[in-house]
Amino acid sequence: MPSHLPKAFSARFLKVFHILEAILLVAITLATLLAMVNEFIHVFSEQNIQLTDILLMFIYLEVLAMVQQFVANGKIPVRYPIYIAIMAIARYITLGMKELDGMFVVWLSLAAFILAAATLIIRIGHHYWPYEQVTDPSKIQPED
Numbered sequence: 001m002p003s004h005l006p007k008a009f010s011a012r013f014l015k016v017f018h019i020l021e022a023i024l025l026v027a028i029t030l031a032t033l034l035a036m037v038n039e040f041i042h043v044f045s046e047q048n049i050q051l052t053d054i055l056l057m058f059i060y061l062e063v064l065a066m067v068q069q070f071v072a073n074g075k076i077p078v079r080y081p082i083y084i085a086i087m088a089i090a091r092y093i094t095l096g097m098k099e100l101d102g103m104f105v106v107w108l109s110l111a112a113f114i115l116a117a118a119t120l121i122i123r124i125g126h127h128y129w130p131y132e133q134v135t136d137p138s139k140i141q142p143e144d
Contacts, residue, residue: 025067025071028063028067029064029067032060032063032064035060036060039053039056039057039060051094052091052095055090055094056091058087059084059087059091062083062084062087065080066081066084079119079122079123082118082119082122083119085115086115086116086119089108089109089111089112090112092108093105093108093109
């Protein structure tokens, strides 16, 4: 559906939006890198690395991968946030294993399983029904 806004306004708005988007992507990248450095400093000062530290590093890696995907392709595959959610659940279970109620751990595990199954379904769907690649903008059919 085409926009009913004046083209001059739309062009300026989109330019400002793209600049803001770039600034936020740089901020997210810097914040993630700073968090990784802080985690490394924590591990080296404690001279002890635990599974929760490794899982946290994987979460940081997935955030950086999401930024990379967005910069490279202009979109983020939905499975990246799902990967982050699975890692966060695993880290939460690992951190609080002694304090968590057994049934709550079962529910968290079920949530992680559902997220993993959703990722599998998404991957299978993309294999059998891939997105159509449109390389020539003149071939895009306008919607009525």
